[in-house]
Amino acid sequence: MRVLGIETSCDETGVAVYDSEQGLMAHALHSQVDAHAVYGGVVPEIASRDHIRKLSPLVDQALAESGSAAGQIDGVAYTAGPGLMGALLVGASFGRSLAWAWDVPAVGVHHMEGHLLAPLLESPAPDFPFLALLVSGGHSMLVAVHGLGRYQTLGQSIDDAAGEAFDKTAKLLGLPYPGGPALAKLAEDGDPGHFNFPRPLTRRPGLDFSFSGLKTAVAYALRDSEERPGLKADMARDFEDAVVETLTLKCRRALKQTGLDRLVVAGGVGANQRLRDRLGEMAREQSVDLHFPRLEFCTDNGAMIAFAGYCRLQGGESLTPEISARARWPLDELLPPAA
Known part of the structure; x- marks a missing residue:
């Protein structure tokens, strides 16, 4: 066919x-x-x-x-x-x-x-069932995928999705559209640990996501910080780390909750290299089979x-x-x- x-x-x-x-x-x-x-x-x-x-x-x-x-x-x-x-x-x-x-x-x-x-287009393709982290400009979701049309949503965005938060934060930092890739590039020049940004909804049970408050935290930090060389790069790095750590923790929690040992990552934010690296570390630590679609x-x-x-x-x-x-x-x- x-x-x-x-x-x-x-x-x-x-x-x-x-x-x-x-x-x-x-x-x-x-x-x-x-x-x-x-x-x-x-x-x-x-x-x-x-x-x-x-x-x-x-x-x-x-x-x-x-x-x-x-x-x-x-x-x-x-x-x-x-x-x-x-x-x-x-x-x-x-x-x-x-x-x-x-x-x-x-x-x-x-x-x-x-x-x-989309990851089933790759070789080797993941077998069903698997846990999927779907992160894009409009969606952040954790889904248990048992087969074609057999999807169980475990958690999702209750306000800003991860990609939306990237774009809005990039705009706060004066970066061009589309903001997500521009922010990730700026973060490469930043040093971590300057800003104690929150890891939203990680201290309570559940698998939902909320990134609106994280974006607001960046806005307040930008307002209250004195201008200095590297300020925005450091801010971008700490913001990116907060998003990546939040997504990774939720994946870890969902894998434990479902007992699944395969993780598929899809959506535009799945192209973020820091997220790929961190999930790769987690997958090795927990013997999880990790799959990404190619960047395109x-x-x-x-x-x-x-x-x-x-x-x-x-x-x-x-x-x-x-x-x-x-x-x-x-x-x-x-x-x-x-x-």
Whole structure:
């Protein structure tokens, strides 16, 4: 089975072709960072219009790179939610129309399921069940993954997600958009231990996340500190350490609670090198099998949607001709394919 995947949930247009025998055959990605940088964040209308401009050429590119003619595509998968409604509708309309024109089934993929399954594109791929840490600009979640569509949310953001806190803190420090990578780069020049930032919700039981207070702590420290060389780099380093230590502690706690010995990390913050290093240390200490997707598949991409769509289509799932998308879509509402 060969599946075309389309991702347009926010500010990146991704298209990929996945084949059940040959694996990932092609993936193309267009980032809208430059279009939104002048505004300091994603502007939904600009995002939707840019998806409209870029989607068709990217589909042509992915088909050409994979050597696929329209008649060789057996199904179309697109991100149906959650995300920006206008952006989702661009991909849903385009994907569903292609499927209708090609007379193949279409399936709407949950964006978070795409991230959860992205590490399965790697070799070796993790076996079910596993614990997943999903950390991105909009989500921080710990999920017990027992199989396709069998997800148990153990903990999640109650306010700012980790990636959102990175971006907001970067803005406080005067760093350019997108803030997360810029802050991580600045932190490389910082010395740890100058600021006693909190590790939110680590002194109480549970697996939920809260990073809004950490961002506020940085704002107060910045207000009350005297300007000196290296101040912002030290502040970035201590902020990053606080986030990484919090995520690591919660993973350790979740592994103990579930008894699982496999940990999968996905989402944009999963590209953070300090987080990768710290989780790697923890995994070695506890004999945990740790899996990351390659860096290019941590952020939003068409490959994860093509693969998740393949899994759903292979299970016999497909959509009726109506075009549907959901800006909000709880992960726990997903079910395994009927087949």
